[in-house]
Amino acid sequence: MKFLKKYIGGLFLSARFYFVACFIILLFSVSFFVPELYDPAKTVFLAFVLLTGVDYIFLFLLSKSPAAQRVAPDRLSNGDDNSIEIQVKNNMLFSVEMEIIDELPDQFQKRDWKVKHRFKAREQKNIIYKVRPVERGEYYFGRIILYVKSLLGLLMRRHNIEAEETVPVYPSFLQMRKYELLSQTSIQTEMGNKRMRKIGHSMEFEQIKEYVRGDDIRSVNWKATARKGSLMVNNYTDERSQQVYCIIDKGRLMKMPFSGLTLLDYAINSTLVLANVCLQKQDRVGLMTFANKMGSLLAADRKPIQRENILQLLYNQETAFLESDFEMLYTQIRSRIKHRSLIVLYTNFESMSGLNRQLNYLRSIARHHLLMVVFFENTELHKLSGMEAENLEDVYIKTIAEKFEFEKRLIVKELKKHGILSVLTPPEKLTINAVNKYLELKARQAI
Numbered sequence: 001m002k003f004l005k006k007y008i009g010g011l012f013l014s015a016r017f018y019f020v021a022c023f024i025i026l027l028f029s030v031s032f033f034v035p036e037l038y039d040p041a042k043t044v045f046l047a048f049v050l051l052t053g054v055d056y057i058f059l060f061l062l063s064k065s066p067a068a069q070r071v072a073p074d075r076l077s078n079g080d081d082n083s084i085e086i087q088v089k090n091n092m093l094f095s096v097e098m099e100i101i102d103e104l105p106d107q108f109q110k111r112d113w114k115v116k117h118r119f120k121a122r123e124q125k126n127i128i129y130k131v132r133p134v135e136r137g138e139y140y141f142g143r144i145i146l147y148v149k150s151l152l153g154l155l156m157r158r159h160n161i162e163a164e165e166t167v168p169v170y171p172s173f174l175q176m177r178k179y180e181l182l183s184q185t186s187i188q189t190e191m192g193n194k195r196m197r198k199i200g201h202s203m204e205f206e207q208i209k210e211y212v213r214g215d216d217i218r219s220v221n222w223k224a225t226a227r228k229g230s231l232m233v234n235n236y237t238d239e240r241s242q243q244v245y246c247i248i249d250k251g252r253l254m255k256m257p258f259s260g261l262t263l264l265d266y267a268i269n270s271t272l273v274l275a276n277v278c279l280q281k282q283d284r285v286g287l288m289t290f291a292n293k294m295g296s297l298l299a300a301d302r303k304p305i306q307r308e309n310i311l312q313l314l315y316n317q318e319t320a321f322l323e324s325d326f327e328m329l330y331t332q333i334r335s336r337i338k339h340r341s342l343i344v345l346y347t348n349f350e351s352m353s354g355l356n357r358q359l360n361y362l363r364s365i366a367r368h369h370l371l372m373v374v375f376f377e378n379t380e381l382h383k384l385s386g387m388e389a390e391n392l393e394d395v396y397i398k399t400i401a402e403k404f405e406f407e408k409r410l411i412v413k414e415l416k417k418h419g420i421l422s423v424l425t426p427p428e429k430l431t432i433n434a435v436n437k438y439l440e441l442k443a444r445q446a447i
Contacts (some may be wrong), residue, residue, distance in 0.1 A: 002306070003107065007060050008152065008187070009159040010157045010159065011056075011060075011155060011156075011158075012147065012155070012156040012158055013135075013155065013183070014149060014153055014154060014156050015156075016069065016153045016154055017052070017154045017155065020154070021048070021156065023044075024041065024044055024045050024048060027040070027041040027044060028041045029445060032227040038169070043155075046371075047154060047244060048408075051151065051152055051154060052154050052155065054152065055152040055153075055155045056150070056155055058150045059148065059149075059150055059155055059156075059157040062092075063092045063095075063148075063157070064091040064092055064161055065091065065299075066088060066089060066090055066091055066092070066119075066159060067087075067088070067089045067099065067145045067161075068086060068087065068088045068089070068100070068159075068161045068163070069086070069087050069161070070084065070085070070086050070087075070102065070141060070144060070163045071084070071085040071086070071087060071164060071224070072084050072165065072167050073167070074167070075167065075168045075169065075170045075173075075235065076133050076169045076170070076322060077135070077169075077170065077171075077172045077173050077174040077175075078130070078133055078135070078169050078170065078172050078261075078265060078268075078269065079134060079172050079175075079265060079266075080132065080169055080172050080174040080175065080274065081132050082130065082131050082132070082133070082174075083128055083130060084128070084129055084131055085126055086100065086101075086102060086126070086127045086128075086132070086144060087124065087125075087127075088117070088119070088125055088127065088131075088146070089122075089123070089124035089125075090101060090119035090120070090122060090123050090124070090338070092121060092122075093121050093122075093123065094121055094148055094150065095118065095119065095121060095151060096118075096119055096148050096151075097116065097117070097119075097153070098117055098118075098146050098147075098148055098149075099115075099146070099147040099149075100117070100127065100144070100146055101113065101114045101115070101144070101147075102129075102140075102141070102142075102144055103141065103142025103143050103144070103145070104131070104141065105139035105140050105141060106140070107133060107134075107137075108131060108133070108138055113129075115127060115129075117392075119316065128379070132438075133169045133407045134171050134260035134265070135169065135263050135265075136167050136170065136171065136265070136268075136315060136316065137168070137169055137316075138165070138167070138168050138169075139167050139169055140165075140166050141163065141165050141166070141167065141170070142163075142164055143160050143161060143162060143163055144160075144163045145159070145160055145161070146158070146159040147159075150151060150358055155329045168315070169288075170311055170314075170315050171265075171272045171314045171315065172269035172272065172273075172312065173272065175269055175273050175431055176272050176273045176276045177274070177316065178275075179273045179431060179432070179435055181189045183231045183328050190225070193238050202310075207235045208221055208224050208232050208233070208234055208235065209233060209235050210228075210230060210232060210233075210364070211231070211232065211233045212216075213229070213230035213343070215233050216233070219233045219235075219236070220232070220233050221233060221234050228256065233239075241282060241284055241302065241327075242283045242342070243283070243284050243286065243339055243340075243341035243342070244275075244278045244283050244284070244285050244300070244338070244341060244342045244344065244438070245286045245287070245300060245337060245341050245342070245344070246271040246274060246285070246286070246287050246288075246344045246346070247269050247287075247289070247290065247329070247333075247343060247344065247345045248264070248268065248271060248287075248288070248293040248346045248347065249267075249291070249324050249345070249346075249348070249406060250264060250289055250290065250295060250317060250318070250319050250320050250324070251291050251319075251320060251322065251323060251324030252319070252320070252321045252322060252323065252324075252345075253324075253348040253349075253350065253354075254267065254319055254346075254347070254348060255321065256348070258376075258379060258427040258428070259427070259428065260387055261427070262319065263348055263376055263427060264317065264318075266376075266427045266428075266430050267346035267374075267380065267433060268314045268317060270346070270374075270430045270431040271314065271344075272311060272314060272348065272434075273431050273434075273435060274312060274344065274431075274434055274435055274438060275287070275307065275310050276307055277435055277438065277439070278438065279304075279306060279307060281442060282302060283301065283302065284300040284301055284302045284387060284413050285300055286298055286299055286300030286301070286341075287310055287313060287314075287315055288329075288332070288333075288336075290324065290325070290329050290332070290422075290433050291322060291324050291325070292320060292322040292324065293325065293328065294328060295317070295330055296317070297336065297429060298310060298313055298331075300337075300378065301347050317435055318326065324347070324365050326358040328360055329361065329365075330364050333368075333369070334368070337369070340368065340370070341369050341370070342369070342370045342372065342438070342441065343369045343370065343371045343372065344372050344434065344438070345362075345371065345372065345373050345374065346374050346375075347373065347374070347377045349375050349408075350378070350404065350407075350410060351404070351407050352407050352410055355414060356413050357441075359414070359418070362415070362420055363407060363418050363419075363420070365416065366419055366420045370421070370441070370446065371375075371419040371420050371421065371422070372420075372422070372423065372437060372441075373415055373420060373422045374423045374425070374430070374434055374436065375411070375423075375425070375428055376423060376425065377404070377405075377408060377421070377424055377425060377426045377427075378404065378408070379426050379427070381401045381404050381405055382401075382405065384397055384398060384401035385398055385402045385405055386399040387419045408424060409424075411424075412424050421441075423436070423437050
């Protein structure tokens with residue numbers, strides 16, 4: 001049984017084999033009517049059998065199994081292009097052509113991934129390809145399958161390389177690295193960098209130093225001046241250790257998909273980036289999740305390990321298909337967040353009636369904290385409202401889309417009327433807009 005598996009189990013016939021076989025059959029068929037072609041047909045057939053035998057000897061008796069391994073990162077970044085590398089080496093003493101198949105995880109729903117490469121004797125190649133996961137969780141990679149053909153190309157031998165591994169997909173830590181420069185004093189926009197004017201000055205004391213020309217005379221410390229006998233001024237620095245809490249709504253509205261990712265995944269990716277920027281600004285960052293009941297809670301801190309704690313907490317968050325309980329959220333914020341903080345609430349409102357049901361709770365939160373509500377534009381409605389109406393049905397669809405878009409703008413005005421900050425953003429621009437707003441508030445010393 002092992003003999004058959006070793007010398008026959010991996011044998012496959014190539015397309016070239018079938019083309020030549022069909023040609024020989026056609027030649028024998030024609031020789032029935034033209035007897036002069038019978039001997040050439042028989043010669044071609046014998047040569048075909050001989051070359052097939054030679055090809056078999058090259059692939060099964062004289063060859064060594066090729067080597068292959070997959071080099072994948074320890075974890076993948078959700079919603080981003082991640083590089084996977086396959087290292088393949090031809091251990092044979094002659095050139096071959098290989099068809100390489102990597103068994104990708106089920107989440108990608110891709111069953112036709114393969115590449116073809118020609119390898120010289122003893123040659124090794126590194127093949128790199130990209131994968132873009134759109135769901136968090138564990139991704140199982142299977143075997144690496146190699147179909148090897150010699151220069152004759154009549155037969156193929158299959159080699160199964162055991163390379164099973166499970167790679168976790170985390171929230172987008174690649175975006176976190178991408179936006180690290182946003183922790184500088186300038187605000188990044190799509191059109192370039194814009195400097196923010198700082199209003200007033202910080203009152204966090206740093207040191208007392210001697211006066212030099214250009215220092216603010218309003219900062220003169222007269223007691224220190226009297227003791228020292230020369231002008232001394234107080235030096236201040238930017239206020240630090242302010243509290244920022246990112247709160248993520250996991251209700252049914254956050255299950256809406258855009259470009260393969262749900263709104264919840266966009267919010268999680270943005271939270272990770274915003275938390276990283278806050279930590280670089282020396283602020284304390286905390287995290288809460290909620291739906292119809294309270295979810296995870298991470299107390300605000302600014303230790304370096306806080307970034308990893310947030311990443312691990314966000315890894316397995318899932319959407320609940322129920323209405324979110326904002327009354328419960330208000331109760332939890334009042335009992336758990338004792339100091340005035342910047343509350344960044346990632347949620348979604350599709351209509352004014354949806355906002356009005358929760359507005360009293362948002363106003364109550366805003367009385368004790370600086371509340372910023374981040375919600376999403378419906379980009380599909382934007383496309384519908386901008387289309388050309390060609391018939392009565394198109395007019396109806398366009399009108400309804402414009403109505404819902406107008407309600408989104410009304411939501412922004414309603415929140416502003418009650419002193420609540422808001423960010424209305426397309427899902428793909430959520431991260432940049434949320435970080436920009438935080439840096440703007442930081443520059444204005446509004447936190």
